[in-house]
Amino acid sequence: MNNLDVMLLVALVASAVITVMTARLLHSAIALALTSAVLTILMFRLNAPLAGVFELSVCAGLIPAILISTISLTRRLTPEALETRRKELLRRFWYLPVIVLLAGIALALVRVPLDFPAPPPAAVGSVREVLWNLRHLDLVGQIVILLGGAFGVAVLVKEAKDG
Amino acid sequence: MDSQTASLFSIFLSGVLLTLIAGFYCILTSTNLIRVLIGLEVLTKGVMLLIIVAGSIVGRMALAQALAITMIIIEVAVIVVAVGIVLCVHKYSGSVDTRLLRNIKG
Amino acid sequence: MLPLFILAPLAVLLLFNLPMHRPTQRPTWWAALLLSVSQAVGVTVAPVSFWGQSTVLERFFAFGLTMDGLSRVLLLTIGLVVAAALLVGRQTVTMRDRQGGFTSLVVIAMIGMNGTVLLSDLFSLYVFIEITSVSSFVLVAMNRDPDGLEGAFKYLILSAVATILMIGSVALLLLVSGSTGFGAVASALKGSGHAAIPRIAVGAFVCGLLIKGGLVPFHGWLPAAYSAAPAPVSVLLAGVATKASGIYALVRLTTSVFTSSASLNETLLLVGTVSIVVGAVAALTQTDMKRLLAYSSISQVGYIVLGLGCGSELGIAGAVFHLFNHAVFKSLLFVNSAAVERRLGTTDMNRMGGLGSRMPLTSITSAIATLSTAGIPPLAGFWSKLIIVLALWRGQHYAYAGIAVLFSVVTLAYLLGMHRRVFFGKTPQELLEIREADWGLVLPAVALAVITVAVGLLIPLVFNTFLLPVGGIL
Numbered sequence: 001m002n003n004l005d006v007m008l009l010v011a012l013v014a015s016a017v018i019t020v021m022t023a024r025l026l027h028s029a030i031a032l033a034l035t036s037a038v039l040t041i042l043m044f045r046l047n048a049p050l051a052g053v054f055e056l057s058v059c060a061g062l063i064p065a066i067l068i069s070t071i072s073l074t075r076r077l078t079p080e081a082l083e084t085r086r087k088e089l090l091r092r093f094w095y096l097p098v099i100v101l102l103a104g105i106a107l108a109l110v111r112v113p114l115d116f117p118a119p120p121p122a123a124v125g126s127v128r129e130v131l132w133n134l135r136h137l138d139l140v141g142q143i144v145i146l147l148g149g150a151f152g153v154a155v156l157v158k159e160a161k162d163g
Numbered sequence: 164m165d166s167q168t169a170s171l172f173s174i175f176l177s178g179v180l181l182t183l184i185a186g187f188y189c190i191l192t193s194t195n196l197i198r199v200l201i202g203l204e205v206l207t208k209g210v211m212l213l214i215i216v217a218g219s220i221v222g223r224m225a226l227a228q229a230l231a232i233t234m235i236i237i238e239v240a241v242i243v244v245a246v247g248i249v250l251c252v253h254k255y256s257g258s259v260d261t262r263l264l265r266n267i268k269g
Numbered sequence: 270m271l272p273l274f275i276l277a278p279l280a281v282l283l284l285f286n287l288p289m290h291r292p293t294q295r296p297t298w299w300a301a302l303l304l305s306v307s308q309a310v311g312v313t314v315a316p317v318s319f320w321g322q323s324t325v326l327e328r329f330f331a332f333g334l335t336m337d338g339l340s341r342v343l344l345l346t347i348g349l350v351v352a353a354a355l356l357v358g359r360q361t362v363t364m365r366d367r368q369g370g371f372t373s374l375v376v377i378a379m380i381g382m383n384g385t386v387l388l389s390d391l392f393s394l395y396v397f398i399e400i401t402s403v404s405s406f407v408l409v410a411m412n413r414d415p416d417g418l419e420g421a422f423k424y425l426i427l428s429a430v431a432t433i434l435m436i437g438s439v440a441l442l443l444l445v446s447g448s449t450g451f452g453a454v455a456s457a458l459k460g461s462g463h464a465a466i467p468r469i470a471v472g473a474f475v476c477g478l479l480i481k482g483g484l485v486p487f488h489g490w491l492p493a494a495y496s497a498a499p500a501p502v503s504v505l506l507a508g509v510a511t512k513a514s515g516i517y518a519l520v521r522l523t524t525s526v527f528t529s530s531a532s533l534n535e536t537l538l539l540v541g542t543v544s545i546v547v548g549a550v551a552a553l554t555q556t557d558m559k560r561l562l563a564y565s566s567i568s569q570v571g572y573i574v575l576g577l578g579c580g581s582e583l584g585i586a587g588a589v590f591h592l593f594n595h596a597v598f599k600s601l602l603f604v605n606s607a608a609v610e611r612r613l614g615t616t617d618m619n620r621m622g623g624l625g626s627r628m629p630l631t632s633i634t635s636a637i638a639t640l641s642t643a644g645i646p647p648l649a650g651f652w653s654k655l656i657i658v659l660a661l662w663r664g665q666h667y668a669y670a671g672i673a674v675l676f677s678v679v680t681l682a683y684l685l686g687m688h689r690r691v692f693f694g695k696t697p698q699e700l701l702e703i704r705e706a707d708w709g710l711v712l713p714a715v716a717l718a719v720i721t722v723a724v725g726l727l728i729p730l731v732f733n734t735f736l737l738p739v740g741g742i743l
Contacts, residue, residue, distance in 0.1 A: 002171070002174075005174070005175075006174060009175065009177075009178035012178060012182060012208075012212070013178055013181045013182055013185070016181075016182045016185040016186070016205050016208070016209075017185050019185075019189075019201060019205055020185050020186075020188060020189040020201075020202065020205065025195065025197055025198065025201075028198065028201050029201065032201055032204055032205070035205065035208055036208065039208050039211070039212060042212065042215075043212075043215055043231075046215050046216065046219045046224075047219060047224055048215050048218070048219070048224055048227065048228050048231070050228050050232070051215065051227070051228040051231040051232055051235075054231070054232050054235055055211070055231070055235060058235050058236075058239060059204070059207075059208070059235065059238075062239065063204065063238075063239065063242055066242060066243065066246055067197065067200065067201065067242075067246070070197055070246050070249060070250065071197055073250065073253070074197070074249070074250070074253040095188070096185060096188050099184060099188065100181050100184060100185060103180070103181060103184055104177065104181055107173075107176075107177035107180060107181070108177065110173075132229065133331070134331070135229055135233075135393075136330055136331050136332055137332045137333060137334075137384070137388060137390070137393045137396075138229070138233050138392065138393055138396055140275060140279070140330075140332070140384075141233070141384065141393065141396035141397055141399075141400060142233055142236045142237070142396070143279075144279065144377060144380050144381070144400050145236070145237055145240045145396070145399060145400050145403055146236065146239075146240055147282065147377060148240060148244075148374070148377045148400060148403045148404045149239070149240035149241075149243045149244055149403065151370055151373050151374055151377065151404075151407070152240075152243070152244045152247060152374070152403065152404070152406070152407035153243055153244070153247050154370055155367060155370035155371075155374065155407055156244075156247035156248065156250075156251055156407060156410060156411075156413065157247060157250070157251075158370075172444075183433070183437075186433075187430075190426065190430070196422065199426060203426070203429050206429075206430075206433045207433070209433075210433055210436045210437050210440065213436075213437055213440040213441075214436065214439070214440040216440075217440040217441065217443045217444040218443060220444060221443060221444055221447045222447075223443065223447055223448075226443075226448075226449070227443070230392055230439070230443075230449070233392070233396060234436065237396065237399050240399075240403055241399070241403060241425070241429060244403055244406050244407055244425070245406075245422070245425055247407075247410075248406070248410050248418055248421050248422050248425065249422075251410065251413050251418055252415075252418050252419075252422070255413065255414075255415055255418065256415065
């Protein structure tokens with residue numbers, strides 16, 4: 001069991017590094033979707049199916065779609081300079097895998113001290129839906145923030161008429 | 164906290180920290196606004212994994228999933244607004260280079 | 270009754286935005302103004318017990334909200350500053366189409382702030398702080414000018430980093446306590462002693478809040494955002510949006526949840542002092558009016574955090590009092606700068622001068638705000654600074670007290686300098702035609718000035734009804 005988890009974690013970190021390092025933004029967005037997919041698998045293995053489904057549909061679907069449409073709308077005007085850009089990006093970004101490798105080795109040697117008392121066992125061990133009755137405030141908050149996003153986009157994008 | 168859960172948590176925590184390092188690196192060294200947003204996304208993935216792992220160890224999966232879903236929704240709103248700002252920047256100056264933004268000293 | 274603070278603005282928002290045809294903007298504005306003014310008045314007049322009573326609302330909406338003296342002061346502040354921002358916005362948001370969006374976003378920010386000060390759960394705290402932040406991002410970028418867009422983007426990125434820190438902390442605290450409510454986390458933290466993970470979690474959360482509150486060394490976004498934002502948004506941001514979210518959360522958490530460590534207090538004292546110094550020194554060199562006020566805000570928030578770091582009842586009462594006072598006089602200063610900007614079209618102080626005789630009300634209210642900020646008796650700012658310095662002295666932090674007093678003088682220096690450059694001296698040729706600002710910009714200025722004078726003069730009454738209950742939260 002544990003070996004699979006470790007491999008998934010390595011895959012997650014690797015795809016995160018790829019997301020950061022690729023030269024073309026489009027590849028970066030696709031790699032982001034891939035990272036979300038790996039995270040979804042991890043969530044399923046950790047017994048969080050509903051969150052996993054949400055993550056897959058939103059972070060591996062909706063958000064990369066938004067990012068890709070933004071990327072296509074703001075296309076750089078120098079397609080032939082891609083080679084020089086790639087070299088420049090590689091020069092700047094090659095630090096990252098080195099840092100990640102070193103940090104990974106360091107973390108593998110360090111043991112996390114978990115010397116605090118464990119919390120009391122769960123009083124509510126039931127299904128998610130029941131829990132939603134306890135977090136009304138967060139629900140209202142989500143509705144409000146979605147409204148905020150909607151108004152925000154309306155304000156930013158709409159053409160203004162003088163008044 | 165027994166040692167088996169401790170080692171499990173250590174492994175997952177390492178994964179989370181490495182992901183966070185990648186995300187922070189991306190934000191700090193990007194020259195394109197959209198890449199900065201992608202770095203932000205990577206950071207969010209990291210902490211979301213941390214929440215799920217914490218919930219799994221403590222046995223509060225229902226709560227952790229609720230928190231994760233709320234986080235995803237808020238993240239969507241933030242990204243949508245950020246993309247709106249980036250599009251406005253592009254409309255105004257024709258480019259999304261972060262070096263243009265450094266003009267005004269903070 | 271408490272869900273009303275969240276549901277009423279939400280109802281206004283939905284009600285006035287549903288009809289599809291255009292002419293809903295003026296009614297929306299009036300409704301929002303009515304909402305904020307009635308919040309300010311209602312919270313002052315009715316005691317906490319009135320608002321805390323159980324009604325049919327609680328049966329349907331199990332929000333788990335609580336209100337105490339601290340929340341009450343914050344709700345009053347929120348109502349006042351939102352009303353001021355709306356009044357300023359009516360005059361300065363000229364694009365007819367944007368008025369509706371502006372009002373709606375301000376109402377959304379108000380929902381976020383009201384929720385923040387009433388809740389008692391760490392994760393909900395994050396949710397509602399985000400609501401305020403998201404609406405603030407859009408408000409800063411509202412005019413779509415390059416400065417505003419840049420300020421908004423910087424604010425967004427730094428705020429998102431703070432969010433990451435806060436959520437990471439919530440995850441670790443979930444591991445320690447099995448819950449996210451204030452009470453459960455507090456008792457778990459008490460029981461965990463000096464373990465590493467809880468302390469890292471607390472540190473991360475505090476760092477996140479310091480970023481949101483704009484304290485040194487995390488203040489990078491603040492001058493850009495405050496000065497580039499449209500005038501009413503600056504009023505809202507400086508007056509209450511960062512205070513009601515970041516600083517209030519800091520106060521609430523250090524008193525009720527993170528009480529364990531002395532190192533936390535030490536950190537707060539240090540951060541507060543550095544903020545005071547950096548903000549004041551930077552303000553001395555500014556030539557742009559709004560940027561000067563932004564650095565002044567950083568400095569004043571340093572005082573609040575300094576009072577918080579004392580850890581004593583007196584210190585916390587002083588900190589909260591200064592939070593209220595700062596909201597009043599800083600909003601007043603930004604309203605004045607909005608008036609000047611509206612008439613002159615610029616905030617560059619090198620091009621100003623001699624406006625005192627031409628904009629008398631603006632000049633007088635600005636003078637009152639300047640004196641209150643610098644801590645001159647008998648205005649309100651003097652009392653809150655006095656309380657903070659007293660708390661520092663009693664806690665034997667003599668060096669910090671000395672710095673606080675010294676930089677009060679520096680505050681007076683740069684604010685008087687600003688006042689002199691704008692309102693005294695010779696008037697440049699092109700400004701000879703300037704008249705006083707419209708009623709929409711003068712009314713909030715006069716109201717806020719009256720408040721700061723009244724609070725200063727009525728200090729015994731204020732002390733008994735507002736401050737002692739706040740101090741009692743320890």
